[in-house]
Amino acid sequence: EVQVVESGGDLVQPGGSLRLSCAASTFTFSSYSMNWVRQAPGKGLEWVSYISARGSTIYYADSVKGRFTISRDNAKNSLYLQMHSLRAEDTAVYYCASEGNWGSYFNYWGQGTPVTVSS
Amino acid sequence: DIQMTQSPSSLSASVGDRVTITCRASQGISNSLAWYRQKPGKAPKLLLYAASTLESGVPSRFSGSGSGTDFTLTISSLQPEDFATYYCQQYYNTPPITFGQGTRLEIK
Numbered sequence: 001e002v003q004v005v006e007s008g009g010d011l012v013q014p015g016g017s018l019r020l021s022c023a024a025s026t027f028t029f030s031s032y033s034m035n036w037v038r039q040a041p042g043k044g045l046e047w048v049s050y051i052s053a054r055g056s057t058i059y060y061a062d063s064v065k066g067r068f069t070i071s072r073d074n075a076k077n078s079l080y081l082q083m084h085s086l087r088a089e090d091t092a093v094y095y096c097a098s099e100g101n102w103g104s105y106f107n108y109w110g111q112g113t114p115v116t117v118s119s
Numbered sequence: 120d121i122q123m124t125q126s127p128s129s130l131s132a133s134v135g136d137r138v139t140i141t142c143r144a145s146q147g148i149s150n151s152l153a154w155y156r157q158k159p160g161k162a163p164k165l166l167l168y169a170a171s172t173l174e175s176g177v178p179s180r181f182s183g184s185g186s187g188t189d190f191t192l193t194i195s196s197l198q199p200e201d202f203a204t205y206y207c208q209q210y211y212n213t214p215p216i217t218f219g220q221g222t223r224l225e226i227k
Contacts, residue, residue, distance in 0.1 A: 035216070045155075045163065045206055047216040059214040095162055102169060104210035105153035109162035 002027045002108045006096050009113030016086050016117070022079040022096030022110055030054075030074035033099040035106065036081050038092035038115075048094070049081065050104070064090075086117045121145050121209050125219035131227040136197045140222045142190045142207035151211035154183055154192045157221075158203045167192070202226050 008020040022034070036048040049070040050059040058070055069082040079096055093114050097106035122145035132138050142152065150170040155163035165174045167183040170190055180195040194201055207219040 044221045045157075045208075045218040047214075047218070050214065050216070061215050100165075100168055103151060103153075104213055104216055105165060105168040105208060106155075106163070107165050107168075107174065109164070111162055 004110035006110040006113035009115045011116045017084045020081040024077045029077040034079045037095045040092040123219040125222045129223040131225045133227045140192045144188045147187045148209045148211035153208045155206045
């Protein structure tokens with residue numbers, strides 16, 4: 001069974017930084033594009049960032065552009081999200097999700113890691 | 120950006136009922152639409168993609184239809200585990216990928 005496990009979520013002060021990690025197993029990680037999706041408390045789903053299978057193409061939501069950086073290490077089957085200049089509105093559960101074979105829908109999700117931005 | 124609007128925002132139903140949820144795109148998206156179910160405290164789970172293709176392992180009581188701007192998710196006979204929140208998502212014109220606001224399905 002495919003496993004996707006996020007880590008790194010924490011309580012951080014406004015303006016602070018945090019690095020999230022996502023470890024994937026039992027699927028060919030290096031063949032799939034990956035994404036970060038977040039969900040603020042009691043709210044809906046918000047796409048955050050995309051990285052292609054080899055890391056050559058990257059996209060960000062306008063709400064995080066210039067503050068967040070997505071990266072991956074295919075040798076370690078790992079995805080990362082470096083977050084800087086964090087704001088209260090970045091408070092959310094962050095999910096790592098892989099894309100399906102036929103388009104940018106999300107077939108495998110991790111359990112999520114919570115990020116709280118508060119003083 | 121393409122806006123996705125779901126209706127209703129919430130509905131109440133009983134085990135065994137047939138329910139339909141609608142998703143409308145602000146512009147045509149062909150059939151580039153996915154549906155997810157999210158139980159409280161859990162990650163979303165993919166149900167359908169390409170508007171009507173059932174993801175492997177998903178029960179056949181789930182079905183989807185539509186193309187262009189109007190889409191529906193139908194659950195033919197509600198089971199206890201189906202009381203959850205449902206989201207549609209477009210992947211036709213990205214970035215950004217966009218989701219509907221969600222439909223909360225509650226037990227009557």
